[in-house]
Amino acid sequence: MLAPERRTRADILTAVAIAAVVAIATGVVVLTSGVRGTHAQSATVDVPAPAAGGPVPAQVGELWHQPDGAAMRSLVVGGVAVTADGDTVTGRNPRTGEQVWKYERDIPLCKAEVQFGTVIATYKDDRGCSQTTLLNAQNGTRVAARSSYMDDKITLWPDGTYVLALGDNRLEMWRSDMVRTLEYGYVDAPVNPNTQPRSGCRLLSAESAPSRVAVLERCPKDTADRLTILNPAPKDGTAPEEYSSHVLTEPGGAVDGARVLAVSDTRIALYLPGTPGTPPALTLYDVSGNLVATHQLSAPLTDGAMVAKLSTGVFVFTGENLVALNPSTLDPLWGAQHVLGTPALMAGQLIVPVADGLATLDQNTGAQIGRIPLQRSDYHNEPISLAVSGQLFLERRGGQVYGVGGPAPAP
Template structure:
């Protein structure tokens, strides 16, 4: 019979050393992990979605305002108004501005958007705008996250199916669960080399629909901008599938300031700036890149923005509002002297105007009525207009204002 093993002093010291190393490693992981720099305060109760059939108020005033420096437009989803500033994303009561939930990190926000009843928040670290979190819009709880190499600055653009993340050198498409379906442009460490059709181009502008992505890019060997049309979800997300790619021969194609205006499953609309001999143009292409129509339009300012409301596109040029035909993307009507993007409330088209909010006929652009509004601390910044129930959300500069009927 073997004698029982006995612990020696060396065994005890070894065990103590291993335990100490494990404890140190645990502390290091906790101190350096993303969790330590994250504070999540979820809602104590679910917020009910606002009624959609309430009449548009005839008298309004400013109800509240809050910092909103990280978003690109006013954001509302479900019964929540969303603001983003510094490293904090907040879900607010649209009527009072009170914070319902909060998600905060010790990293700066790059961009914030809403879609699928969720909030998409992208943060910047040493790899660029690489850390994205998906939040439940009703209570602020974390749903999903992704991390990948990205540019230092990006814009997010949802299309109703995917989210487009666009930087100067790189583009990605994400599903509703943040799984990447496409990467295009510069790839930091390609799994399969030579799968990108071009990796040295500067991405100028892009837009997407459920079946198409349109990218406007400037490549070193091209003498004008290039329009490339891609599959948003190819079989292999690291190997883009191009439907077409060609250098623009139209006037304005070689002038700085061109941009993708609208993308549907059958059409693509571009803005091409004026040249010495031609006026600014809106050019319309089919999904294979064939030019279908050219329309003269007012010059777009740097602050130009597009609001997609259901299937319709409304283009704010910096002074005018242009409605595009939902099927053909041809200009349908134009309203002058507006201050920003449009929104829909109870089936009526609402647009910010100098002395309040204009109610327009969506089919013709004719003004039906006007709601007076006195704006405080307003310095002619472009206004992006959002709606939650019967409350308007006006984002001016780096502040969002809740505007509604007095109680």
């Protein structure tokens, strides 16, 4: 029979050393990870979605307002309004503005968006706007996270399937679980070198649809902007798959201010600024990058121009007017003058902000069929992004979001 093994002094010292190393490593991870600098207050119960239908209120007023500097449009998911400012994303009761949940970190918030019933919140560290967290929009609980090199400033654009994250030098596409499907542009540490088709380009604008990504970029050797059309989810996300790429030869292609307005599965719509001899235009391209139509615009887009994608179509706010586009072909359908921002749908009706309130427009013609008076406080002609939660409106303007609605229903 073998004698039992005995622990020696060396064994004990080794075990103590291993335990110390593990403790130190754990401490370093905790001290340097995002968990340490995160303060979250989740909702105790999910906020129910508002009842569908119901008439558009005849009278409304401002109910509350909160800072909203990190969003690009009014954000609402079901029964929760979302504001993003400083280092905090907050879910709010859309009628009262009261906090339902909160997610806060000790680093600056770059941008926030909503899609898939979730909130996408991107924070900035020493690798740019690289830390992204996916939150349940109803209760604020953490669903997923990702981290990768990004530019110091980015925009987020959801298309219903993917989220496009765009900076001046780099673009990424993310799935609903935050897994990256595409990286395009600058790569800080390429696993496989020479996978990007070009280098040194500045990414000017981009939009996506579930089957296409359109990027407008200016590259060092090009004399005008380049339109590149990509697969949003190639077989290898580090090796972009181009459907087409060409330098624009249309008037305005070499003028600052061009941008991608919208992308469908069959068309790409660009805005091209005017030149001394030509007016500004909406130009349409097929998925191979071929020009198929040019529509002249009466005036250039202003700095406050915005695009809204609704279930009934795509709407371009030029800074003064609203242009409705066919959701498939992106051809202009109608225009409405003297509006203040992008529309929203309530009870099957198209509502748009106007000077003295909210106007109801005919979705087929853009003709005004109704008007809701609204007196806005602290308004200085900023563009307005409108959203709807039940019978409540959310107006984002001037870095603030305003809850707007009629009197609370009787209990």
